[in-house]
Amino acid sequence: MQDYDLFVIGAGSGGVRCARIAAQNGARVGIAERRHWGGTCVNLGCVPKKLMVYAAETGRMIEDAPAFGWDVQRPSSFDWYSFIAAKDREIERLNGIYISMLEKAGIDLYTGDAKLLDANTLEIGPSVLAPEASVQRIRAKTIVLATGSTPVRLDIPGSELAITSDEVFHLPERPQKVAIIGSGYIGVEFAGILAGMGSQVDLFYRQPLPLRGFDEEVRTHLKELIDLHGITQHPGISPVRLEDIGGGKAVRLVTDDGASYEVDAVIMATGRRAAVDSLGLEAAGVAMEKGHVVAGVDGKTNVPSIYAIGDIRDQYNLTPTAIAEGHMLAEQLFNPQGRMWSFETLPKAVFFSSPVGVVGLSEEEAAKDHDLAIYTSRFTPMRQTLPKRAGKILMKLVVDRHSDVVLGAHMVGPDAPEIIQMLAIAVTAKLTKKQLDQTVALHPSTAEEFVTMRTPTRLVDRH
Numbered sequence: 001m002q003d004y005d006l007f008v009i010g011a012g013s014g015g016v017r018c019a020r021i022a023a024q025n026g027a028r029v030g031i032a033e034r035r036h037w038g039g040t041c042v043n044l045g046c047v048p049k050k051l052m053v054y055a056a057e058t059g060r061m062i063e064d065a066p067a068f069g070w071d072v073q074r075p076s077s078f079d080w081y082s083f084i085a086a087k088d089r090e091i092e093r094l095n096g097i098y099i100s101m102l103e104k105a106g107i108d109l110y111t112g113d114a115k116l117l118d119a120n121t122l123e124i125g126p127s128v129l130a131p132e133a134s135v136q137r138i139r140a141k142t143i144v145l146a147t148g149s150t151p152v153r154l155d156i157p158g159s160e161l162a163i164t165s166d167e168v169f170h171l172p173e174r175p176q177k178v179a180i181i182g183s184g185y186i187g188v189e190f191a192g193i194l195a196g197m198g199s200q201v202d203l204f205y206r207q208p209l210p211l212r213g214f215d216e217e218v219r220t221h222l223k224e225l226i227d228l229h230g231i232t233q234h235p236g237i238s239p240v241r242l243e244d245i246g247g248g249k250a251v252r253l254v255t256d257d258g259a260s261y262e263v264d265a266v267i268m269a270t271g272r273r274a275a276v277d278s279l280g281l282e283a284a285g286v287a288m289e290k291g292h293v294v295a296g297v298d299g300k301t302n303v304p305s306i307y308a309i310g311d312i313r314d315q316y317n318l319t320p321t322a323i324a325e326g327h328m329l330a331e332q333l334f335n336p337q338g339r340m341w342s343f344e345t346l347p348k349a350v351f352f353s354s355p356v357g358v359v360g361l362s363e364e365e366a367a368k369d370h371d372l373a374i375y376t377s378r379f380t381p382m383r384q385t386l387p388k389r390a391g392k393i394l395m396k397l398v399v400d401r402h403s404d405v406v407l408g409a410h411m412v413g414p415d416a417p418e419i420i421q422m423l424a425i426a427v428t429a430k431l432t433k434k435q436l437d438q439t440v441a442l443h444p445s446t447a448e449e450f451v452t453m454r455t456p457t458r459l460v461d462r463h
């Protein structure tokens with residue numbers, strides 16, 4: 001006899017969805033969480049980050065207000081403490097919603113640190129959220145590993161003086177001067193947030209352009225906009241050590257070009273790794289590769305009773321993909337007629353002050369297999385005209401020249417994530433440029449430019 005049909009370790013984006021769909025389909029389900037219900041996205045990721053983006057954006061709207069006739073009190077100031085308190089209240093509300101949603105679905109909730117003892121047995125012990133919890137042993141026919149990921153710090157002297165995104169959300173005060181290392185999603189987003197709130201931000205990265213892996217033209221355009229947002233960029237520069245110069249309140253960052261910078265905080269935004277420490281993977285015989293659990297998008301590991309979804313697989317590392325994997329797995333196990341997602345045309349956004357939204361292939365990826373027609377448009381959004389705010393929008397379509405199918409859509413500028421989410425439907429449906437052109441524009445909008453780009457900017461032959 002097993003205690004559960006399905007037991008999920010980790011109540012984040014993937015785990016919660018998997019547990020809920022399994023329970024809805026009649027399975028007896030348990031779930032363990034050691035730190036925060038709702039996981040990274042709700043507590044230390046997407047949600048608090050987006051609230052911070054809104055806070056920074058509000059500051060810019062106040063600056064622009066006089067240009068639209070508003071008499072606002074100036075100079076305005078930003079109260080970090082009251083914002084963080086408001087953000088925390090909202091997160092607490094969401095934690096409650098997650099707990100009640102799971103309970104209403106008839107799922108047993110365990111607060112504590114779970115570890116595998118073998119392929120069907122696990123133990124739940126005390127954790128930060130439940131320090132007094134007594135150890136419980138549980139058996140399950142199927143176990144789902146959904147423990148997510150955790151920030152990685154660079155291996156340099158003094159790296160313990162740096163903070164990561166986990167700590168930024170709870171800093172007692174906003175750093176006046178901050179150095180951010182890494183220009184991936186987190187580095188770029190926090191550069192925008194903190195600069196928008198009034199901090200002096202220095203952004204260090206190894207490559208000539210930020211956002212490695214994105215379309216080159218998008219990266220070039222973004223680099224210009226990062227400058228316009230008052231952030232000092234240090235491309236091609238790596239940190240070599242950090243020194244404490246103020247009893248933990250000030251840090252000196254020394255870089256590989258011999259320069260040094262004195263700041264209130266250094267944020268390492270240098271990637272994340274799967275959260276597998278003390279999970280008992282060896283005891284259960286679960287295979288790992290380069291620090292993450294080896295599993296396909298169907299969640300199957302090398303152990304038939306154990307599945308892995310979300311960041312622990314280190315493939316897509318986004319909330320909607322973790323949710324989709326959790327949902328598909330639950331249906332595959334308990335209702336095989338279920339819903340499928342297409343991961344080929346994954347929309348992505350970087351919530352910088354001028355946000356990036358992309359779906360499908362970059363020009364460089366597409367040119368490996370296709371002859372291309374590239375359509376681009378750069379223009380100043382109407383909202384910026386009266387306040388005379390600099391910074392152009394970039395919109396770009398990557399089209400197969402022979403089939404006319406739109407392979408990729410890219411945008412940098414206000415509302416890019418919202419616009420690209422909708423265009424992702426067209427790219428997923430493999431619509432052609434002609435079909436985009438048949439769509440009547442909605443005027444005046446920014447998005448209309450995606451259906452009014454008539455002439456290719458350039459033709460690119462496959463490499």
Ligand SMILES: Cc1cc2nc3c(=O)[nH]c(=O)nc-3n(C[C@H](O)[C@H](O)[C@H](O)COP(=O)(O)OP(=O)(O)OC[C@H]3O[C@@H](n4cnc5c(N)ncnc54)[C@H](O)[C@@H]3O)c2cc1C
Nearest residue numbers: 010012013014034039040045114147148310311317318319
């Ligand atoms: C700063 C930041 C911003 C982000 N912004 C976005 C965004 O805008 N959009 C987006 O799509 N994605 C974003 N992400 C990524 C997104 O948060 C993750 O991809 C997503 O949360 C992964 O879901 P998951 O279910 O795999 O893991 P998680 O959400 O990390 O959940 C795993 C849970 O497992 C728990 N756990 C771990 N080990 C154990 C154990 N042994 N026992 C019990 N519980 C355990 C953890 O406490 C955690 O709650 C962001 C991430 C960060 C860090």
Ligand SMILES: NC(=O)c1ccc[n+]([C@@H]2O[C@H](COP(=O)([O-])OP(=O)(O)OC[C@H]3O[C@@H](n4cnc5c(N)ncnc54)[C@H](O)[C@@H]3O)[C@@H](O)[C@H]2O)c1
Nearest residue numbers: 182183184185186187269270271272316317318349350351
């Ligand atoms: N908007 C979103 O959807 C969103 C937001 C935040 C995070 N996320 C997810 O979380 C993941 C983690 O975010 P992240 O920004 O930490 O990772 P990332 O992989 O996007 O960026 C890591 C950065 O660290 C740099 N780096 C790595 N090793 C280094 C070294 N030794 N020296 C100097 N620089 C080094 C990389 O060059 C890169 O700039 C992302 O990949 C993404 O999937 C998504």
